[in-house]
Amino acid sequence: MNRDQIVKESKKWVEAHIISETQRDQLIEQYPKKQNKPVLLTFAAIFIGLGFLTFIASNWSEMHDLSRMGIIIGSLLLFYLGGEYACRKHADRLGTSLLLTALLIFGAGIFLTGQMYHYTSFSAFPFFVWALAGGSLYFLYQNWTFFIATVVITTVGQVYSGIVFQSYHLWLGVLFLFGLGWVVYKNKVTMASLVFSIGYIIHSLVLVFSEGFPYYWLIVLFLALYLLDDLVVRKGQIRIFKSSAILSILVLNTFQVFFLGYDYWFDQNESSFYFFIVWAVLFVFAVIRSAISTNNYYWIDLILFVPVFRFGFGDVLSLVLLFGYALLWLISGYQQEVVRWVNKGTVAFLVTTLLAYFQLAWDFMNRSLFFFIGGLLLFALSFFLERKRRQFHKGGEA
Amino acid sequence: MMKRWIFYLIVFLQILFLSLMSISFYVMDAMGETIKLETAPVDPRDPFYGDYVALSYEIEQIPEDQWAVEKELDRGERVFLLLESNSKGIYELVEASKIWKEAEENQTVLRARYQWYDEINKTYQVDIGLNRYFIEENTGEFYEERIGESVVEIVIAPWGHKKIASLEEGTE
Numbered sequence: 274m275n276r277d278q279i280v281k282e283s284k285k286w287v288e289a290h291i292i293s294e295t296q297r298d299q300l301i302e303q304y305p306k307k308q309n310k311p312v313l314l315t316f317a318a319i320f321i322g323l324g325f326l327t328f329i330a331s332n333w334s335e336m337h338d339l340s341r342m343g344i345i346i347g348s349l350l351l352f353y354l355g356g357e358y359a360c361r362k363h364a365d366r367l368g369t370s371l372l373l374t375a376l377l378i379f380g381a382g383i384f385l386t387g388q389m390y391h392y393t394s395f396s397a398f399p400f401f402v403w404a405l406a407g408g409s410l411y412f413l414y415q416n417w418t419f420f421i422a423t424v425v426i427t428t429v430g431q432v433y434s435g436i437v438f439q440s441y442h443l444w445l446g447v448l449f450l451f452g453l454g455w456v457v458y459k460n461k462v463t464m465a466s467l468v469f470s471i472g473y474i475i476h477s478l479v480l481v482f483s484e485g486f487p488y489y490w491l492i493v494l495f496l497a498l499y500l501l502d503d504l505v506v507r508k509g510q511i512r513i514f515k516s517s518a519i520l521s522i523l524v525l526n527t528f529q530v531f532f533l534g535y536d537y538w539f540d541q542n543e544s545s546f547y548f549f550i551v552w553a554v555l556f557v558f559a560v561i562r563s564a565i566s567t568n569n570y571y572w573i574d575l576i577l578f579v580p581v582f583r584f585g586f587g588d589v590l591s592l593v594l595l596f597g598y599a600l601l602w603l604i605s606g607y608q609q610e611v612v613r614w615v616n617k618g619t620v621a622f623l624v625t626t627l628l629a630y631f632q633l634a635w636d637f638m639n640r641s642l643f644f645f646i647g648g649l650l651l652f653a654l655s656f657f658l659e660r661k662r663r664q665f666h667k668g669g670e671a
Numbered sequence: 672m673m674k675r676w677i678f679y680l681i682v683f684l685q686i687l688f689l690s691l692m693s694i695s696f697y698v699m700d701a702m703g704e705t706i707k708l709e710t711a712p713v714d715p716r717d718p719f720y721g722d723y724v725a726l727s728y729e730i731e732q733i734p735e736d737q738w739a740v741e742k743e744l745d746r747g748e749r750v751f752l753l754l755e756s757n758s759k760g761i762y763e764l765v766e767a768s769k770i771w772k773e774a775e776e777n778q779t780v781l782r783a784r785y786q787w788y789d790e791i792n793k794t795y796q797v798d799i800g801l802n803r804y805f806i807e808e809n810t811g812e813f814y815e816e817r818i819g820e821s822v823v824e825i826v827i828a829p830w831g832h833k834k835i836a837s838l839e840e841g842t843e
Contacts, residue, residue, distance in 0.1 A: 390692065391801075391835070392692070
């Protein structure tokens, strides 16, 4: 029923003395007038905006430097003031999008000005200034849009720094970890944790690979993320940090399965003394944490964080770790009758089996036989695991 | 109300940042020191790319006897070039080091970034960050003839920012 129908129908009900006039008004009030969305107006605004944009873009090269600056600064002001005004008048969505546009204009303005005056940049400093602007907007308006924007700016800036300058931009890192990290810690919102942890993983990759650290420092960085989880989670929330750390370390172990067999990677693992100190501190901390936690099974996760790169057969050991992780979750899941753990263990076990198969059989068998046998193997495995799972579910319900 | 003023402050700072980028460029002409450098031929041979010319400078290729840096450098590390003006008023390299040397009369110091070591010519390559000169369209041919033996006027601001003021033909 929509409002118009109610208005029509209720008129008859009043006439038939089913309801009174006041009741009719109350009924109608239950169906608020729909806001007529001004679709045409929105399109008109977009078109006019695009018109301006293309006009400026096509005349950009003929313009004098100062008039270009005027356009950049003018449009920056316009969008900022418009956004602020709209937010004050509680047109939040409009205000946010205007402010976000202004923030983007500021970023573009830095690069355009730099190009105009032949600035050569030697670092990702422009991104840092840009991220500061985004961060201040978040702190003023406490709006998650600006938080996400700032995470994106810092992360993209960091990737840019890694690719173009082969270095990790320290200030961007500090801003990301302590500024944005503090926001995540304060609010304990799942969405923010998710965005932050994706950013964290990308930052870690840039740090390790652009600065030429050996890859195994990632183990420490992921373990840190795993441990930080306690700080950003409320009771009953999904443990985002922990899950993303586990996922990352699983992928890392997968790479180890394939690459630790090569001498190049093995030779990189010479001076790992400092790594072991840092790792030991974090690991002991993690063990203690899992020991005092109410749930006595989380030590299983820690298996994945054991470094195996110092051994000549590190690739095999990585496989052992993965299998251990999968089997232990499977077994504990069956014992404790926790469906989630069983599912986790099952998926991990299947994937690991596939990895092991790829690793061991690819070189010896011809291709078609390889896929054929692999398929059969997976078939048998899934059949067996599924049967076991069903028994378990039945047993659990009985 | 407080919040509004903070907001205005943030917007003002952003505008200030952009304006300073712009203003410093114009102020340099008044405050900066102008020096002349000789260009070196560039690889690739065709230095002309539509709207800018690729430049490289004599002082960017540093022979070993003028390289006063003790340790191995990473790419992108900062080095200081001590330059001295010769009889023609063109600045030439005295030495490259990790330390900011006090410049005497007719000397100046230029910041540069280390690039790589050229095994064949036994030279250290650095980058002074002025390898693009934007030119008006359709003037490429004029420059194409002359790049590699021309003189570039650059302006160095007291705060370390540099820009190309002009490009002229060599005096040879």
